[in-house]
Amino acid sequence: MAYDAIETPFGKTGKILGGCATYIGLAASLFKAKCGIVSVIGDDFEQAHLDLLKARKLDLSGVETIQGEKTFFWSGKYHNDLNTRTTMETQLNVLTKFKPVVPDYFKDASIVLLGNLDPNLQLAVLNQLSHKPTLVVMDTMNFWIESYREKLDEVIGKVDVISINDEEARMITSTHSLVEAAKKLQQMGPKYVIIKKGEHGALLFHENQIFCAPALPLENVFDPTGAGDSFIGGFVGHLSQCKNVSFEEMKTATIIGSAMASFTVQKFGTKSLEELILPELKERLDIFKSLTEFELT
Amino acid sequence: MAYDAIETPFGKTGKILGGCATYIGLAASLFKAKCGIVSVIGDDFEQAHLDLLKARKLDLSGVETIQGEKTFFWSGKYHNDLNTRTTMETQLNVLTKFKPVVPDYFKDASIVLLGNLDPNLQLAVLNQLSHKPTLVVMDTMNFWIESYREKLDEVIGKVDVISINDEEARMITSTHSLVEAAKKLQQMGPKYVIIKKGEHGALLFHENQIFCAPALPLENVFDPTGAGDSFIGGFVGHLSQCKNVSFEEMKTATIIGSAMASFTVQKFGTKSLEELILPELKERLDIFKSLTEFELT
Numbered sequence: 001m002a003y004d005a006i007e008t009p010f011g012k013t014g015k016i017l018g019g020c021a022t023y024i025g026l027a028a029s030l031f032k033a034k035c036g037i038v039s040v041i042g043d044d045f046e047q048a049h050l051d052l053l054k055a056r057k058l059d060l061s062g063v064e065t066i067q068g069e070k071t072f073f074w075s076g077k078y079h080n081d082l083n084t085r086t087t088m089e090t091q092l093n094v095l096t097k098f099k100p101v102v103p104d105y106f107k108d109a110s111i112v113l114l115g116n117l118d119p120n121l122q123l124a125v126l127n128q129l130s131h132k133p134t135l136v137v138m139d140t141m142n143f144w145i146e147s148y149r150e151k152l153d154e155v156i157g158k159v160d161v162i163s164i165n166d167e168e169a170r171m172i173t174s175t176h177s178l179v180e181a182a183k184k185l186q187q188m189g190p191k192y193v194i195i196k197k198g199e200h201g202a203l204l205f206h207e208n209q210i211f212c213a214p215a216l217p218l219e220n221v222f223d224p225t226g227a228g229d230s231f232i233g234g235f236v237g238h239l240s241q242c243k244n245v246s247f248e249e250m251k252t253a254t255i256i257g258s259a260m261a262s263f264t265v266q267k268f269g270t271k272s273l274e275e276l277i278l279p280e281l282k283e284r285l286d287i288f289k290s291l292t293e294f295e296l297t
Numbered sequence: 298m299a300y301d302a303i304e305t306p307f308g309k310t311g312k313i314l315g316g317c318a319t320y321i322g323l324a325a326s327l328f329k330a331k332c333g334i335v336s337v338i339g340d341d342f343e344q345a346h347l348d349l350l351k352a353r354k355l356d357l358s359g360v361e362t363i364q365g366e367k368t369f370f371w372s373g374k375y376h377n378d379l380n381t382r383t384t385m386e387t388q389l390n391v392l393t394k395f396k397p398v399v400p401d402y403f404k405d406a407s408i409v410l411l412g413n414l415d416p417n418l419q420l421a422v423l424n425q426l427s428h429k430p431t432l433v434v435m436d437t438m439n440f441w442i443e444s445y446r447e448k449l450d451e452v453i454g455k456v457d458v459i460s461i462n463d464e465e466a467r468m469i470t471s472t473h474s475l476v477e478a479a480k481k482l483q484q485m486g487p488k489y490v491i492i493k494k495g496e497h498g499a500l501l502f503h504e505n506q507i508f509c510a511p512a513l514p515l516e517n518v519f520d521p522t523g524a525g526d527s528f529i530g531g532f533v534g535h536l537s538q539c540k541n542v543s544f545e546e547m548k549t550a551t552i553i554g555s556a557m558a559s560f561t562v563q564k565f566g567t568k569s570l571e572e573l574i575l576p577e578l579k580e581r582l583d584i585f586k587s588l589t590e591f592e593l594t
Contacts, residue, residue: 081473176378179516199475200497203514212511212588217500219476251591285593291509292589294548296582 001039001063005075005089006268008082008223016269017049019072020115020139023226026273027233027260028113029056030281033240036106038062038125040098042070052274061103069094082221083198102128113236114138114159115229119151126158135245137161137236138190139228145171157189161250163232165196178203179210192250194235196228204254206247213254214291216262216284223268227261230273234260259284298336298360302372302386303565305379305520313566314346316369317412317436320523323570324530324557325410326353327578330537333403335359335422337395339367349571358400366391379518380495399425410533411435411456412526416448423455432542434458435487436529442468454486460529462493475500476507489547491532493525501551503544510551511588513559513581520565524558527570531557556581 002019006012021039028035036059043065053060073091078084100121107130114122116139126136136159144152145168156162156172162185166178173184182193182205193205199221204211235257242249259281263272299316303309318336325332333356340362350357370388375381397418404427411419413436423433433456441449442465453459453469459482463475470481479490479502490502496518501508532554539546556578560569 177516177518179514197497200494201509201511210514210588211591212498212514213591214498214509214511214589217476217507217509219474221474248592252593255591255593289591289593291507292511294508294510294552294586294589295545296549296552296586 001037001041001045002072002074003044004073004225004269006223006225007075007077007088008268009078009080010220010222011268013268015073017052018074018225018269020117020226020229022053022270023229023264023273024113024115024233024236025053025058026056026270027230027257027264028237028240029058030234030276030278031237031241033111033237034059035237035240036060036062036103036109038100038102038106040064040066040072040094040100042094043067045071059106062101062106064098064101066094066097069097076225078224082224085224100125100128107131110134111236111240112136113232114155116141116144119144119148119155122155123151123158126155135160135236135239137163137232139163139232140168142168142171153188156185159190161192161194162190163194163196163228163235165198165228169193169195179205182210194232194254196231198224198227202231202254202258204250206250209247211247211251211254213251213258214288215258216287216291218262218265221265224265225269226273227265230264231257231261233257255285255288256281259288298334298338298342299369299371300341301370301522301566303520303522304372304374304385305565306375306377307517307519308565310565312370314349315371315522315566317414317523317526319350319567320526320561320570321410321412321530321533322350322355323353323567324527324554324561325534325537326355327531327573327575328534328538330408330534331356332534332537333357333359333400333406335397335399335403337361337363337369337391337397339391340364342368356403359398359403361395361398363391363394366394373522375521379521382521397422397425404428407431408533408537409433410529411452413438413441416441416445416452419452420448420455423452432457432533432536434460434529434533436460436525437465439465439468450485453482456487458489458491459487460491460493460525460532462495462525466490466492476502479507491529491551493528495521495524499528499551499555501547503547506544508544508548508551510548510555511585512555513584513588515559515562518562521562522566523561523570527561528554528558530554552582552585553578556585 004018070093075088138159169181173181175181195203201214235253238253238256301315367390372385435456466478470478472478482490498511532550535550535553
C-alpha cells in the first residue's frame with residue numbers, strides 16, 4: 001500500500017492512493033470470495049483510504065501501521081508514448097521495517113498472490129502459511145531481477161503462476177523470444193506463465209498451450225500506473241470463484257484481468273477501480289469477446 | 298517482383314525470389330479465384346521462377362519483361378530482435394522504367410490490390426480499370442510517406458482498405474494512439490483500416506468496430522521478409538471467395554492473413570508459401586481459433 005504522485009501527458013496528481021495491494025484488492029474485491037491484504041503503512045495513511053478499502057469488504061487485519069513513520073511514496077513521470085516512465089522520487093519509509101505477519105485466519109487461504117516486492121518478503125509470507133494454497137501467484141519487477149536474483153529464483157520455484165511483463169521475462173531468461181522465455185520460466189517452477197505486453201495484450205502459457213488476450217484498443221491511455229496489478233487482481237478475483245482451476249478458467253481470468261486493466265488506465269490512479277461496478281465489467285467483457293471472435297468456414 | 302538477398306541471425310541467402318507481388322500472388326493463389334499480376338522484370342528473371350508462379354495458376358500476362366535490364370534487387374540484414382533491419386543495397390533496375398499496363402481482361406477485376414510501390418504507379422493502375430472493383434486494397438511504406446505524400450494521399454482517398462504497419466500509421470497521421478490513427482486514416486478515405494503490429498498481431502478497424510488478430514507466438518521468427526505481403530495476399534485471397542464483403546468476412550480474412558504470415562516467417566523468402574497446402578493452412582487456422590477463444594460465464 002502506498003502513496004503515489006503521477007505525471008502523464010494528460011495531467012499531474014498530488015499524493016494519491018497507490019500500491020500493488022491497493023490495486024489488486026480493489027480489482028479482486030469485485031468478486032465474491034473473501035480477500036485480505038498483508039501490507040504496511042505509516043501513520044500518515046488517511047482514514048478515508050482505509051474506509052474506502054473496508055467498504056469494499058477487504059480484510060485489513062494483516063495491514064500493520066507503524067507509528068511515527070510514513071507510508072511508502074513513489075512519484076513518477078510518464079513520457080509521451082506512455083510506455084516509458086522516469087521515477088522522480090522513491091521514499092521507502094515504512095517498507096524498510098516491513099516484516100509481514102500473516103493473520104492466523106489468512107493462513108489457509110486458497111489463493112495467495114505475492115505482489116511485486118522484495119523476494120525475501122514474498123518468501124516470508126509463503127513460509128507462514130499453514131496449508132498449501134490451491135494457487136500461488138507472483139509478480140516481480142526489474143529491480144528484484146537485477147539485485148535479488150538468487151532469492152527471486154527461490155520464490156519462482158515455489159509458485160504456480162508468474163505474471164510479469166515482456167521485458168522482465170526476457171531479462172530473467174536471457175531470451176528474446178517470448179515463447180522460449182515462457183518455456184524457461186516454466187522449467188523454473190510455475191506451471192502457468194503470464195507475459196504482459198501492455199497495449200499489445202497478454203500471453204498465457206501452460207504446458208504446450210498458449211492463449212493470447214488482447215488489450216482493449218483505447219483512444220488514449222490516461223495513466224498506466226497499476227495496470228499490471230489490476231490485471232492480476234482481476235485474474236485471481238475470477239479464479240477465486242471457480243471450483244477448479246483449469247487452463248480454460250485461466251483464459252477467462254486473463255481476459256477479466258485485461259478488462260480490469262483497461263479500466264484502470266482510463267483515469268488517474270485507483271479512480272476507475274473505485275467507481276467500477278460489476279455490470280460495467282460484464283459489458284466490457286462482451287467487448288473483449290467481440291474484439292477477438294471470428295468465424296471459420 | 299524482385300530478387301532479394303537476406304541475412305538474419307539464423308543464416309544468409311544468395312539471390313532469392315522476392316517482391317510483394319510474388320508473396321501476395323503465392324498467398325492468394327491458395328484460394329479459388331483467378332489471380333493476375335501486373336509487374337515488371339528484367340531478362341535475368343529465371344524461367345524456373347516464372348514456372349513456379351504459373352504452376353500456381355497465377356496469370357502473368359501483366360508482367361512486362363524489359364530486355365537488357367535487370368530485375369529490382371534488394372538486400373538487407375535483420376538485427377538480432379528481427380524487428381529492425383538495415384538495407385544493404387537497393388538496385389531499382391527495371392523499376393525506373395516501369396509503366397504498368399493492365400491487360401484488358403484484368404480491367405474488370407473484382408478485387409484490386411495495390412502493392413507497396415510508388416503511389417504514381419498505384420494511381421496509374423487504378424486509372425486503367427474499366428469497372429469499379431468491389432474492393433481496392435493498398436499497402437505502402439515509410440519511403441512513400443516521407444517523399445511522395447501528396448500523391449500517396451490521393452491513392453489513400455481512392456481505396457477501400459489500407460493495410461500498413463503501426464509505425465507507418467503513426468507517421469501518416471502524426472498520432473501516437475493507433476485507435477486515433479485509424480480514425481484519421483478512415484477520414485482520408487478507406488472504410489477499412491488494417492494496422493499490422495508484427496509479432497503483436499494486427500488490428501482491423503471499420504466505423505466504430507475493432508477486431509484484434511493475434512500473431513502466432515513462434516519460438517523463432519526465421520525471416521520476416523514478406524510477412525506483410527503474405528498477410529494481405531491471404532486477406533484478399535479469402536475475400537475473393539466471399540459473396541459479400543462484410544466486416545465479419547474481413548475478420549476471418551485478417552486471421553487468414555495472419556496465418557499466412559506465420560508460415561512465411563518460418564523459412565527464408567517465399568519457401569514456406571511455395572510449399573504450403575490448404576490442409577496445413579486449415580490446421581493453423583484452428584490454432585488461431587484456440588489461441589483466442591474463451592468462455593464467459
